[in-house]
Amino acid sequence: MSVLVFVEGLNGEIKKSSLEAASYGSQVAQTLGTTATAVAIGDVNEEALSKLGEQGISKVLYDGDSRLNQFVADAYVKVIAKAAQQESAKVLVFSNSNIGASIGAKLAVRLNGSLATNVTALPSINGADFTVTRGVFSGKAFADVALTADVKIIAVKKNSYEVSANGGTTATVEKISADLAESDFALLPKETMMQDLDGGVLLPEAEIVVSGGRGLKGPENWHLVEDLAKVLGAATACSKPVSDMDWRPHHEHVGQTGITVSPNLYIAIGISGAIQHLAGVNSSKVIVVINKDPEAPFFKAADYGIVGDANEIVPKIIEAARALDK
């Protein structure tokens, strides 16, 4: 019996959210008196994998088949199912990304397991009782869910469990491969359009997010958001009307019907703070609101607030941030 963690790569390195999942998985393993194994697929370098020892992972199973450099769900599921079987894994841990949640759901069917996504804390384990806490109602509440099947599958919400660095030994890396059929590649993408990150940060992985709303008046003023993001090493985001009007690309839209983020710092500029917007950002650790209207609802959800015109305020903040780096 062991705990199995799936780690995702990005340009050869392991995503921060996967380091969180690995840390979470090792802690669960420790509680259960067993070891934590990781499984990695595709474009991740082996040195990064062996460093997972620092997160308490003892062994990594790696499938470097280059056909898997892109995510193909059915093929990934086969490899992870094989790893789970080989390790007699009773607990499987993923990051709650599109990839992690998708594989988790498919494996739940295949392994006849219980699945909890969007998990925000370590499980409480009491004999046979295994309960996890997960975010529900778009960040407005938490729920404790008992996972009743023999195999438990957990997708950990990003930025809700700290990466541990126990300075452990390096993990051993072993190869794994599954018998992949042509049909496992049915959904191989015909085309992939990656956004040009330009040294910037991927929004779902970002620790700091600078976001702009309709209050910025037009795309020509976005340099305010972009410049502030750049000095802070942040990703940029926007409210729904902004992407609806094509001021910004759709993948930047956060909220109820966009993506959910939970960075350490969320800076909202010219965003009113509608409940559907808050739903996507309310689990951010610190929220800063800049709005010219002192009655803007967003101030109620904020930790720091500045009332005034973004065109005057944001340049001052950028200047102060630049001064800090010197």
Added chain:
Amino acid sequence: MKILVCISNVPDTTSKINFTGDNKSFDKNGVQFVINPWDEYALTRAIELKEAKGGTVTVLNVGEADAEPNIRKALAIGADDAIRVNANPTDAFFVAQQIAAVAKENNYDMILMGKESIDFNGSQVHNMVGELLGLPTVVPASKLDMVDDATARLEREIEGGKEVVEVKLPFVASAQQPMSEPRIPNMRGIMTARTKPLAVREPVGAEAKSAYVNFSKPEKKGGVKMIDAENAGELITLLRNEAKVI
């Protein structure tokens, strides 16, 4: 083309969330329920495809009788008929098994859902249904078009970009913006919806694999600290020294 659209019945996005019975269950009191917003993208796209290519759109909900107003709303928007599986939808695996059971009896060309239910935020049912039926599953899709009668082309959101996949019918997909522009039912739609078929069936025996035992709400924020606009740069000092986030 036969399209199945699965809709869940969820609290309106502006609802205040409360719990009753010692925080054991969600308090529906005073809460307005709507079609899950993501499912509306799927529903509207299904209706658009039907209008362009012919066929039928069936909506399916696993839920109790109180979901019927929103099922009728889906019919008013333009679905042809509806099925309600009469059960309390508390576990994703249970719901997925109900949907799979309906799908197995009918040869749907595509099964469309939303990206996630905004109440339990599971994002599970679509992939589970795809796996139960052994069908290719595209999650989450922001575009859906037909290439020819047997093949669809979908754009799928991935972290940091998007991908185009082509898939033979039948398949499962979940929808998100901007797949379609959700429609508001018109008067004629509302009138005809009353006479469209809504079949109620009992659930198939299926096992739940999780149980909600307790709910809680996040801690209230400590209140906002206001910074004078004249000294906006002060924010940076506070973020570094007080909040310690930069």
